[in-house]
Amino acid sequence: MNTLIVYPLVGIGLFCIGLYALIMQPHLLRKLLAVNIMGSGVFLVLVSLGMSNTNAQQDPVPHAMIITGIVVAISATALALVFMIKIALKTGKAELSNPEEK
Amino acid sequence: MIIRIFTFILTLLLFAGLTYTVLSLPKQTKGLGETVSLQMHNSGVSNPVTAVLMNFRAYDTLLEMGVLFIALLGVYSLSTSQKEKKPLLQSSVLKRLGGILVPLLLLLSAYLLWIGAHAPGGAFQAGSIVSATGILIFLSGWKLDLSARHFFVRLLIGTSLLVFLLISAVTLFLSHTLLEFPPSYASAFIFLLEAAATVSIGVTLFHLFLSIFSQPKEEH
Amino acid sequence: MEVFLILLPIFGGLLTFLIPKFNKSIGIITLILTLSLVISVASQLLAGGSYYHLLGGWGAPLGINLYVDGLSLVMLGLTALIATGAGIYAGKYFTHKQSLWFWPLWLFLIAGLNALFLSQDIFNFYVTLELIGLASAALTALSDTKEALRGAMRYLLVTLLGSLAYLLGVALLYHGFGSVDIVILSKRIESVPVAWAAMGLMSAGLLLKSALFPLHFWLPPAHASAPAPVSAILSALIIKASIYIQLRLWISLFLPLESFYFEIFFALLGSFAVVWGSVLALVQTRLKLLIAYSTVAQVGYLFIAFSLALGGISVAWSALVYLMLSHALAKSALFLVAGNLLHFHGHDRIVDLDRIAQRLPLSTTAFALAGVSIIGLPLSGGFIGKWFLLEASLKNNSWGITLVILLGGLLAAGYIFKVLGFTFTKAAVAQETKQIPLSMELVPLFFAIMAILLGFFATPMLALIHTGNPFGIIGATP
Known part of the structure; x- marks a missing residue:
């Protein structure tokens, strides 16, 4: 049994935790954190599944993909943060309540 | 409450399914490590990750610089006041520390950019250090007018995409294939791309921080 | 290039x-x-x-x-x-x-x-x-x-x-x-x-x-x-x-x-989407929301076509692409017209539309023509798409799908004509209106005419779509 298998499993766990929080948490900052946790989980799976083979040299392709993914995640987080701040400014709370409540 | 339990069960099932999938994978997964190492001598650099990022899959990196640029545009489009950016902290310690750290940080970022060709490092790491330096300067209370109203600042933000386009044009002219670097010039092309990317990433990340940080806290 | x-x-x-x-x-x-x-x-x-x-x-x-x-x-x-x-x-x-x-x-x-x-x-x-x-x-x-x-x-x-x-x-x-x-x-x-x-x-x-x-x-x-x-x-x-x-x-x-279950899965979701989206479109009071729910319904058609195509009915691929093209053109025309009305009136409440047909005839024509394609009336691009879809569903003996397609067409006619009806009437309260630049009226009209014209050029378009056999199992090797 390869002990490195723990890493992708943790990655999947992070993905699921993030998914649960994204659905259940009403506050937008928490939703945003949840998305970032999911992202970290996916990156972990991407890089650590490749590590399963012990002897051969590391596969650099997932590493490069993750760098791309991280830049995308930063960009998305920045954009979402601005949306959240503007929503909080305009409605008084950083939540996506249903329009008919207002 | 029912929704909560339902979601919980659903995510649990997802976790179980994915765990089963991962465990079912053969131990010896076939990646592209070997293919990459066979072509490393043609890539112009000796760090395989940089080779993938800036040569084999440089097109992905071009689009990714586009994503970063779009995020900045989106943030700008919603930024209200660009005029007053008051630093949050007024601390003389921070000011002095900043004075010592800024040159060191810039040196570190230049080192990371240079070492990226051979070892872990490269444009993204160097760019994040540049942006961190900018944030440090800003927090220390130093006046730094980097508003996007100046053409020069916009040019810095666009540098990476411009250099990418320039190199695309050169490669298309040379071989009719986008981003095909001749092996003897590959390292020069890659260095040019990385240097430009460092500048753009640094300035863009700094601006993202600045615009979000200086959003007004109340509706005016 | x-x-x-x-x-x-x-x-x-x-x-x-x-x-x-x-x-x-x-x-x-x-x-x-x-x-x-x-x-x-x-x-x-x-x-x-x-x-x-x-x-x-x-x-x-x-x-x-x-x-x-x-x-x-x-x-x-x-x-x-x-x-x-x-x-x-x-x-x-x-x-x-x-x-x-x-x-x-x-x-x-x-x-x-x-x-x-x-x-x-x-x-x-x-x-x-x-x-x-x-x-x-x-x-x-x-x-x-x-x-x-x-x-x-x-x-x-x-x-x-x-x-x-x-x-x-x-x-x-x-x-x-x-x-x-x-x-x-x-x-x-x-x-x-x-x-x-x-x-x-x-x-x-x-x-x-x-x-x-x-x-x-x-x-x-x-x-x-x-x-x-x-x-x-x-x-x-x-x-x-x-x-x-x-x-x-x-x-x-x-x-x-x-496997067979995926066909059923996509067909079921697609059918629900058609019915649900169309019904919700019908009850909307705001024009842009109506058009948005109509998109939900149209996505349903695309997945019905997808499910039939997965089942091996090759004509469903043509239906799918044709529906995508005609929906894209017609729906952008509808949204642009809605933008015009919003600009003209300052609101997009359907019942308060005030004699649009007389005052913005180009926009109304664009809406009507795009509507024809969305409903799938003969000779429009949407008609060709739905025709192929019906053909595929009959070939597959899926009577349920045939019914959903026909029902979706009826409901679409319902919501399009509901809007068109109000374009002729006078609103209860007089409203201030703004001028619309000509180019903002011509663009949606152009899109709507293109959506209709798609129906006339079906044969060359289909030949173009199938160039290089994109729906073959595996693409050619480089």
């Missing part, structure tokens, strides 16, 4: 950012050049058949391949056409401050769409998906109202979730089969758990992005609150982009794994 479809909008977008003074002229020139590039790509395709561009000269699996065939070509053409039309419309629509950011975002969005329709690499699909996702979220928020920001935020979260599920699928496929190139994967894929899990994750992510019932909840608020030209491209192209990826993936990767 095909790489210029990506490089040119990026260059134009950068220029509009660097030199904001001339952003409108730079933007429109870039879009028109893009349109002419598509024509030259089309001539190359027709002369020599489908072809590859090996980026960086590496070739898969090391590099990324671009691929042009009939399917990618029609999507590229559609993108260029709608981007140019809506761009001309937007030139008059936005305020000065909005247009500063609109143009670079718009051109980058077009670059992303073009890149997506050309790509042959599942990781590259992820990057392009994020590119168009972020750009369209930023564009949605451009009007800076409470509703628009909420819509944009919800859309952004949904699109990020979809992308992450998709990326997890990419990770599994890469580690399971050692490549991210579709053609190579299609040769290696086998029916093992990792392929199934990847299929589930990627399909779920893409279904969320394409707003198939019951994952459509985010669409109406986002599409209804965005600025009109943005709503047009969101409904016409952004949703189609994820459906396009879905098509490519299923045709070359997942079809061998496919």
Whole structure:
């Protein structure tokens, strides 16, 4: 049994935790954190599944993909943060309540 | 409450399914490590990750610089006041520390950019250090007018995409294939791309921080 | 030529950012050049058949391949056409401050769409998906109202979730089969758990992005609150982009794994979407929401066609592409007309429309013609699509689907005529109105006429779509 298998499993766990929080948490900052946790989980799976083979040299392709993914995640987080701040400014709370409540 | 339990069960099932999938994978997964190492001598650099990022899959990196640029545009489009950016902290310690750290940080970022060709490092790491330096300067209370109203600042933000386009044009002219670097010039092309990317990433990340940080806290 | 479809909008977008003074002229020139590039790509395709561009000269699996065939070509053409039309419309629509950011975002969005329709690499699909996702979220928020920001935020979260599920699928496929190139994967894929899990994750992510019932909840608020030209491209192209990826993936990767249950699954969801979307469209009181719910219904048709095509009825592929094209044109016409009415009246409540037919005859004509195509009345593009769909459902002996298609047509007629009826009546209260520039009326009319004309040129269009056999099981090797 390869002990490195723990890493992708943790990655999947992070993905699921993030998914649960994204659905259940009403506050937008928490939703945003949840998305970032999911992202970290996916990156972990991407890089650590490749590590399963012990002897051969590391596969650099997932590493490069993750760098791309991280830049995308930063960009998305920045954009979402601005949306959240503007929503909080305009409605008084950083939540996506249903329009008919207002 | 029912929704909560339902979601919980659903995510649990997802976790179980994915765990089963991962465990079912053969131990010896076939990646592209070997293919990459066979072509490393043609890539112009000796760090395989940089080779993938800036040569084999440089097109992905071009689009990714586009994503970063779009995020900045989106943030700008919603930024209200660009005029007053008051630093949050007024601390003389921070000011002095900043004075010592800024040159060191810039040196570190230049080192990371240079070492990226051979070892872990490269444009993204160097760019994040540049942006961190900018944030440090800003927090220390130093006046730094980097508003996007100046053409020069916009040019810095666009540098990476411009250099990418320039190199695309050169490669298309040379071989009719986008981003095909001749092996003897590959390292020069890659260095040019990385240097430009460092500048753009640094300035863009700094601006993202600045615009979000200086959003007004109340509706005016 | 095909790489210029990506490089040119990026260059134009950068220029509009660097030199904001001339952003409108730079933007429109870039879009028109893009349109002419598509024509030259089309001539190359027709002369020599489908072809590859090996980026960086590496070739898969090391590099990324671009691929042009009939399917990618029609999507590229559609993108260029709608981007140019809506761009001309937007030139008059936005305020000065909005247009500063609109143009670079718009051109980058077009670059992303073009890149997506050309790509042959599942990781590259992820990057392009994020590119168009972020750009369209930023564009949605451009009007800076409470509703628009909420819509944009919800859309952004949904699109990020979809992308992450998709990326997890990419990770599994890469580690399971050692490549991210579709053609190579299609040769290696086998029916093992990792392929199934990847299929589930990627399909779920893409279904969320394409707003198939019951994952459509985010669409109406986002599409209804965005600025009109943005709503047009969101409904016409952004949703189609994820459906396009879905098509490519299923045709070359997942079809061998496919089982009967998936046909039923897609057919059921599609049918629910048609009925649910149409009924909700019928009860809406605001025009933009009505049009947005109509999109939910139309996505349903696309997936009904998809399910029949998976079942091996080849005419369903033609139905699917034809419905995509005619819906894109007709729906952008509808959203642009709605933008006109919103501008004219200052609101888009359907019952308070005030003698639009007399005062804005061009817009009303555009609405009516686009409506004809949405309903699927004879001789329009929508009619051809639905005709093929009916044919496919009859071939498959799926009477339920036949019924849903007919019912959906009736309901569509209901909501289109409901709006048209109010364009003739006088509103209860007199309202202040604003002048509409002529170009804002002509663009939707042009789109609506194109949607009708699609019905007249079905034979050459279908020949074009099938160039390079995009619906064959496996693409040709480079």
